[in-house]
Amino acid sequence: MVELNNINVIFNRGTILENPVLKGVSLLVEQGQFLTVIGSNGAGKSTLLGAVTGETPIIQGNVVLNGLDVTKQEVHQRARQCARVFQDPLAGTCAELSIEENMALAYMRGKKRGWASALSSQRRKIFQERISILGLGLEDRLGDSIGLLSGGQRQAVSLVMATLAGSKILLLDEHTAALDPRMAMFVIELTKTLVSEFQLTVIMVTHSMKDALACGDRTVMMHQGEIVLDVSGEQRANLQVTDLLDMFSHVKGEELSDDGLLLN
Ligand SMILES: Nc1ncnc2c1ncn2[C@@H]1O[C@H](COP(=O)(O)OP(=O)(O)OP(=O)(O)O)[C@@H](O)[C@H]1O
Structure with missing residues (x-):
């Protein structure tokens, strides 16, 4: 289980480059849930994963992993609880x-x-x-x-x-983005197999709207440091990629440019 409560992250705080990247984000991913995360470039998706692992310093809020408050724990202490796979295979x-x-x-x-x-x-x-x-x-x-x-x-x-x-928590940070389509599909199928075999709790960041809907059981969309959409169950099962885009526009009241989110 991953629980984030009111997480705030500000990079370069107090400088001219101050950048609030997570703005009071709260998220509960239940034990065994497979959550996919989509959002435009710079929305704060990787930062969110960093807040879970401890790699990103948070200025407010708390992080609970499998019932244990790890907010004050260092990265290596949390490593027992969660594993992260990055975009770059290297x-x-x-x-x-x-x-x-x-x-x-x-x-x-x-x-x-x-x-x-x-x-x-x-x-x-x-x-x-x-x-x-x-x-x-x-x-x-x-x-x-x-x-x-x-x-x-x-x-x-x-x-x-x-x-x-x-560890029972798996964090996937665009882990198929650098692969050719055939290998990306292979790794996605492998992901599903391992998640089911080891009954993992998963947060998977992806730019592929198709994978976001095809994998797991819940999808959130981030935009400018906030969760703007959270769908699961029947509502999600009936969603198409184009519906997701429409919902984004509705929630934010603006058009989403295609360069931020891949439609494949
Ligand atoms: N260590 C850091 N120091 C300063 N700014 C950072 C740092 N890490 C990320 N940022 C900034 O925080 C913002 C959010 O970055 P993040 O990587 O979380 O976005 P993202 O949603 O994963 O984007 P993408 O889809 O492009 O990977 C960006 O403006 C980025 O430049």
């Missing part, structure tokens, strides 16, 4: 390390135990099992440098890695 993995070593690092996220325990033969079996879900034959290539994989393969491995430490 961001979540270390090119110089092998697939197995990358997985071992992910496995140890938020844990105090040593490196050796993460690389035991028993762990290797778990890693092989988990990575075989991809159907890419990587279970036989655990010793290969992860830098040898394509961007899409690496993003798929990043997603599997995000499930290794046992």
Whole structure:
């Protein structure tokens, strides 16, 4: 469960560049819910995820993860509870390390135990099992440098890695945006499989209105640091991409330019 209460984020506070990016955002994502987040460029979507992980300093409000108030916790302390996958496949993995070593690092996220325990033969079996879900034959290539994989393969491995430490909250920050359409579809399907298998609570930021409606069970739209739309259930099930755009215009009383939101 992710609970954000009245979160305010202001970048460059007190300077000429002061930028209020989240304006009293409150959001409750129930245990096991899969929320998709859309919104125009600069709406505050990534900042919202940063507020959950602790990477973004908040000036007001509180963050509760799985019932625990983590507002004062550092990023590494919250890492036990939530995992984040970024847009850039290179961001979540270390090119110089092998697939197995990358997985071992992910496995140890938020844990105090040593490196050796993460690389035991028993762990290797778990890693092989988990990575075989991809159907890419990587279970036989655990010793290969992860830098040898394509961007899409690496993003798929990043997603599997995000499930290794046992955290129940998964934050996806446009994780398919840098992939070609075929690989993006593969990673979206993989996302659905992993979310269902590990019963994760998910916040997925996307620029694809199609994916926003096709994945998960609830969609919010952000605009200028606020949640301007929140749909689920039957209302969402009946929505088309064009309806979403109309709703946006209605809520904000303005036309939305197509460069901010992809219509695919
Ligand atoms: N660390 C930072 N320091 C200063 N300003 C920042 C920082 N991070 C983000 N911003 C600004 O905050 C605003 C919101 O950024 P954010 O990345 O949350 O938007 P977004 O909705 O994810 O946009 P996009 O869809 O373009 O990725 C932008 O104006 C951005 O320039």
